[in-house]
Amino acid sequence: AQSVTQLDSQVPVFEEAPVELRCNYSSSVSVYLFWYVQYPNQGLQLLLKYLSGSTLVESINGFEAEFNKSQTSFHLRKPSVHISDTAEYFCAVKAYTGKLIFGQGTTLQVKP
Amino acid sequence: DTEVTQTPKHLVMGMTNKKSLKCEQHMGHRAMYWYKQKAKKPPELMFVYSYEKLSINESVPSRFSPECPNSSLLNLHLHALQPEDSALYLCASSPEGQGIDTQYFGPGTRLTVL
Numbered sequence: 343a344q345s346v347t348q349l350d351s352q353v354p355v356f357e358e359a360p361v362e363l364r365c366n367y368s369s370s371v372s373v374y375l376f377w378y379v380q381y382p383n384q385g386l387q388l389l390l391k392y393l394s395g396s397t398l399v400e401s402i403n404g405f406e407a408e409f410n411k412s413q414t415s416f417h418l419r420k421p422s423v424h425i426s427d428t429a430e431y432f433c434a435v436k437a438y439t440g441k442l443i444f445g446q447g448t449t450l451q452v453k454p
Numbered sequence: 455d456t457e458v459t460q461t462p463k464h465l466v467m468g469m470t471n472k473k474s475l476k477c478e479q480h481m482g483h484r485a486m487y488w489y490k491q492k493a494k495k496p497p498e499l500m501f502v503y504s505y506e507k508l509s510i511n512e513s514v515p516s517r518f519s520p521e522c523p524n525s526s527l528l529n530l531h532l533h534a535l536q537p538e539d540s541a542l543y544l545c546a547s548s549p550e551g552q553g554i555d556t557q558y559f560g561p562g563t564r565l566t567v568l
Contacts, residue, residue, distance in 0.1 A: 374554050386544065387559070388559075430494075446496060449494075
């Protein structure tokens with residue numbers, strides 16, 4: 343069975359500092375990986391995805407994630423965070439059934 | 455345009471009420487989903503419609519009744535809910551519902567059951 347583990351439930355960081363949100367998955371088949379962001383009192387927004395091709399994927403707001411097959415990881419990084427990045431971040435893997443399997447989420451708290 | 459809309463934004467209902475949640479997308483997607491999300495938890499899949507047919511029901515209680523009138527609309531009919539059903543209800547859509555499909559989520563309906 344496929345599963346996703348987000349290793350940190352909360353990540354506090356100061357503004358303009360770099361951040362990494364960790365995500366590991368388990369799957370014996372081809373994987374399709376996603377990061378979604380949920381701002382307070384809002385729905386989920388797709389941040390970035392890995393389907394195939396280049397293992398480094400980028401979003402329009404400065405986040406990037408690298409698919410690492412040998413380490414079964416898809417960590418999310420940003421070199422310099424803003425207050426507005428404060429949100430809940432969910433890593434997800436697409437199961438062979440078509441379902442999205444979510445991790446438990448990581449709360450990113452950016453402090454001034 | 456990757457927009458999924460949901461109405462209402464907030465809903466408060468009693469345990470004997472009947473209400474409906476509505477979801478709409480105009481991206482030509484053929485798969486639509488209902489999720490339930492409790493605070494500080496990931497979304498939990500409830501139902502999947504693929505080409506307007508119910509393809510997945512995750513053993514959801516019968517007090518939740520989904521309906522897909524056409525390929526752009528998805529409703530969730532609510533009846534005799536319990537206080538523990540209070541949650542954020544998210545709708546999503548995707549092009550085909552399988553393979554490398556990407557799901558796009560709406561803003562959600564915040565439901566409170568008194």
